[in-house]
Amino acid sequence: MLSLFLTTIAVSGALQIVAAQNSTAGNSTTDWTRYVDPFIGTEGSVPGTAFNGGNIFPGAVVPFGAVKIGPDVTTFNSSITVNAGYTPDGNVTAFSLAHVSGTGGGPVYGVVSQMPLASLENVNLLDNLTYMATRSGNDSASVGYYKSTFNNGIVTELAASSHTGFLQYTFPGKEDGHILVDVSHYLPSYGGGSQSQFYSNGEITVSADGKRYQGYGVYRGAFSQIPAYQIYYCGEFESAPKSSRVFSGRYTDPYWPTTFNEQTIFGNSSTASGGPLTYQYGDRVGAIFDFSPDTITVKSKVAISWKSTNSACQNLASEITHWNLPDVVTDAKKLWNDEVLGKITTTDLSNQTRLEMFYTGLYHTHLMPTDKTGENPHWETSEPTYDDYYTFWDTFRCLNSLMLLITPDRAAGIIRSAIDIWRHENFMPDGRSGFYNGQVQGGSNADNVLADAYVKGLQYGIDWNDAFSAMKTDAELTPYNTFDPADTTSSTKEGRGALPDWLNLGYITPLYTRSLSRTVEYSLNDFAVAQVAKGIDPENYEKYLNRSAGWQYLWQHDLKSLNFTGFLAPLYANRTRESAADYDPLDCGECEGSSVAYEALPWEYSWTVPFDMETLINFMGGNNATESRLDSMFIPGLRTNGVGVGGQNGAGTTLFNPGNEPSFSTPLLYNYLPGRQWKTVLQTRNTVNTYYNSGKSGLPGNSDSGALDSWMLWQMLGFYPVVTQPVYLLGSPWFTDISMAVGDGKRLSITAQNLSDSSYYVQSVKVNGQAWNQSWFTHDDIKDGGSLEFVLGSSPTAWDSGLLPPSPGHVTTSKTF
Incomplete structure (x- = not known):
């Protein structure tokens, strides 16, 4: 219900990402996120493309977050199918909330999206080839934060909590700015066969003042060859747009691929629907929100749920209760430091x-x-x-x-x-x-x-x-x-x-x-x-x-x-x-x-x-x-x-x-x-x-x-x-000292004496203070914390003269032919 939207008091001010506070290394307050580069692994063996690369998602996310908000980029080369939504080169078709990271197989998600547009001239909202944006220079990212600048002057900044994405747009201010919500947007797979993903159906409802919208999308196929997955969304803007309209239109690909230049149909009601929920060949639906030139900064929050629109709106109300993007980023960094990196x-x-x-x-x-x-x-x-x-x-x-x-x-x-x-x-x-x-x-x-x-x-x-x-x-x-x-x-x-x-x-x-x-x-x-x-x-x-x-x-x-x-x-x-x-x-x-x-x-x-x-x-x-x-x-x-x-x-x-x-x-x-x-x-x-x-x-x-x-x-x-x-x-450590969590509150200390780029062969080892001549140890040796002490050198040694690692599956009866 639209009444479940949270009304918040706008907090104005330009985005200023708070720099990480430097502190003594190893201290619990150290900001380890400063060593994370979200773009590592986003490029493949062909420069500028994701082909044969890590397929890493570089956008904003908290640990294991349901929302992974980032750009969806397409390019007509070997990276035309992009599993995580991102490829270094190419044009942006939307910023969507749901992605996976590092995967092969058919792409999934790239759904629940927004796309900022500087103009609607010559734009067909049913054809992202008419509005996809080229980027000015490289995108930038840090833990919990993503930024992309278009050649048309629009700057997009992203942040996330577990189920909610925060989107902040800065428009050039010369003419109206627009936000497109295309429910039928998803990550395509070209030549993906049985693992191709498709849009099936959807619905969107916009409030009378245009500040809030909600609905669902139904999609199928992808890696799991899903009969249908339904994702609900609930979004709002910090300030009301000048105007808003819902629209629909025929889904030409793959249902009617011989139909070209299908035109957008704008409705008079506040709701656009692709048809009955179980209908798999629904029309494309969406909404366009128009902001006047004096609205330079547009802020939006969108939450998702897999159960209901009400749940999505409850996530929106509970997770990010303000309009200050730097605070969302700071909260994400803290989660990463506390739960993972530390x-x-x-x-x-x-x-x-x-x-x-x-x-x-x-x-x-x-x-x-x-x-x-x-x-x-x-x-x-x-x-x-x-x-x-x-x-x-x-x-x-x-x-x-x-x-x-x-x-x-x-x-x-x-x-x-x-x-x-x-x-x-x-x-x-x-x-x-x-x-x-x-x-x-x-x-x-x-x-x-x-x-x-x-x-x-x-x-x-x-x-x-x-x-x-x-x-x-x-x-x-x-x-x-x-x-x-x-x-x-x-x-x-x-x-x-x-x-x-x-x-x-x-x-x-x-x-x-x-x-x-x-x-x-x-x-x-x-x-x-x-x-x-x-x-x-x-x-x-x-x-x-x-x-x-x-x-x-x-x-x-x-x-x-x-x-x-x-x-x-x-x-x-x-x-x-x-x-x-x-x-x-x-x-x-x-x-x-x-x-x-x-x-x-x-x-x-x-x-x-x-x-x-x-x-x-x-x-x-x-x-x-x-x-x-x-x-x-x-x-x-x-x-x-x-x-x-x-x-x-x-x-x-x-x-x-x-x-x-x-x-x-x-x-x-x-x-x-x-x-x-x-x-x-x-x-x-x-x-x-x-x-x-x-x-x-x-x-x-x-x-x-x-x-x-x-x-x-x-x-x-x-x-x-x-x-x-x-x-x-x-093996042999790459750092002179490491403190590693093991289980509930215990720490394992790993030290490497004489470590250098030319001195990394093991000369001797101690496990929990005991001299060691085995090339292995057991989980019991470290489950309550303890220490591994390596002495390293530049020449190999046969220090491992003790018992060999076990072969507990050894079965002596021959089964060979």
Whole structure:
């Protein structure tokens, strides 16, 4: 209802962003946001475009905020599809409130928008090509703040709270200024196929004085191939416009694509509707607000909800109760410092570039998923509600483990939300947006996240009995086939679609797509189930542990590649294989959903069994042969096919792909070889120095909700998690001192003596004051705080002479053919 709008007293004054107060480094009042550059990772390998870049959202947002307010930019080149709304070059079509960050797949959201216009001359409100704006110079941004200047003289500044966006426009003042609200605006996908997004319907109502408006939009498609998602909005201006009008018009694309130059229809009422709520082919609707030339500054606040217009108006009334944009920015910075950035601090401020890389990476890891607690439109729940998982396949390897340490309440909330989805929809998500499960890329990877939390003792209200039941569902129940055009062999929405082969044979045959990568991933999934079964259902522990050895079936001991013998290879139901002439572990075709391996070469997947490195090293011929094979992963020029070659999801030409997740743990695997931990340090440092930087193109691929950033963060911290195990592998820190939050109020101290650009090899380590000769430690060693003390030097040493990291998934029964 319009009566729910909050009337506020205008606070005048030009925007003056308050500078961060400098204080002693490491102090709780330090403003760590000054080291965050929201543009890192926004540019790809083609300068000026987002193609093959991080797809980072650079706009204004609070941690996990439902509102991510920023520009929607389009350009007619390789960046024509922009997942986060932003590309460095191109023209602005709107500023919208809902975005995701760092994702691949089809774009979603870019909805609930405003667009400032300097003139309506030659403008067709149904065609953004007639009004999209060119920008004057580069946009600017800091944590909680975004600014864009158009060549027509309009300046737009943005800020945000959890559910509300603040928009401030400065017009040239020569003639009327206009604000366009186009309900049908969304992020398009050109050539996106089944993951293309479309507008379906909408409604807008404007108050009599034009100060307030509200309504909803209905959209479908996108990454989750959503039947329909409905988002409600509630907006107001600080001062009433000179005039306002609602409009409608035919939605020509895609419904009537042969109809050109469709004209706007202005109505006499205060409401424009696309038709009945359930109608999927509604007219486009919107409103135009006109401000006189003497109104130089126009301020607006818009709130969103996924449940109702009333909820959106309540969010508007409660979250930002004033008209002072600098205060909104200050509040956002405080949230980021208190909830995220202050969780890891240092007094080593000697390297500005390194600080910007680190704290921007930490910032990226807490943009997604989206906290929509209290906003679930499908069922009432007292559980936390998170959406926009993009995806557990990306984040389970090390990002969720980072949250578990420094923001355990958020880590638990995400897990509780996934379990709640299982309660009502039968499966936990692997990917999800718009409250619908999305693409499953491999296995049921929520299992890995849950197991990692369980073995590390995370509680925070998690019902572990329900958690195990959800995991058993993944392990035992075949999801219905969605007959996705991209893969008609099994479900692409949830669960393990190739489960019939897994249960009957113990591995996946080429009857299903991604048979090699899914076999490896189902193995890890069942190892994860076994870890929780050990405490919840001990009688079934051995069952799932034995099933986790299924990857061994695919190991072809006599298969040769690059002078090495033994690789993963597809296996048919009758135990036969492809001929050597037809199968090459250096190739996976397009390496997509219809390929033998997903987004990584078989060479890469042959390393992805962290739960049973003992068996893998034995299969590879022992320590020396494994070391040589690992060394080969980092030789430039060996990757000539597959992911990243001429396309997205990859960087460089080594077999190790720093731009995608399957290779994440590979450089750390030297820790499983006695006396070779120094090579872990060498390869991880080379990777960060070569592929990460503090520029717009500072990420080697899609951030994937912060997954790539989290990998870099772990290297800089000096240790790395082995997911589903309470184990961390030691690396080498990048700062002389670090204070890191672990759990509730505890701190882990990490120090690096003799650290320099040429002195970074580990000479000795102490864990909690105890001399250490193992290249790993356990979660119990740090869960209550403690210390890691490194002494570094310029030359490698074989200091790691102690016990090797465990292989708890080691099953001695041979399953190879």
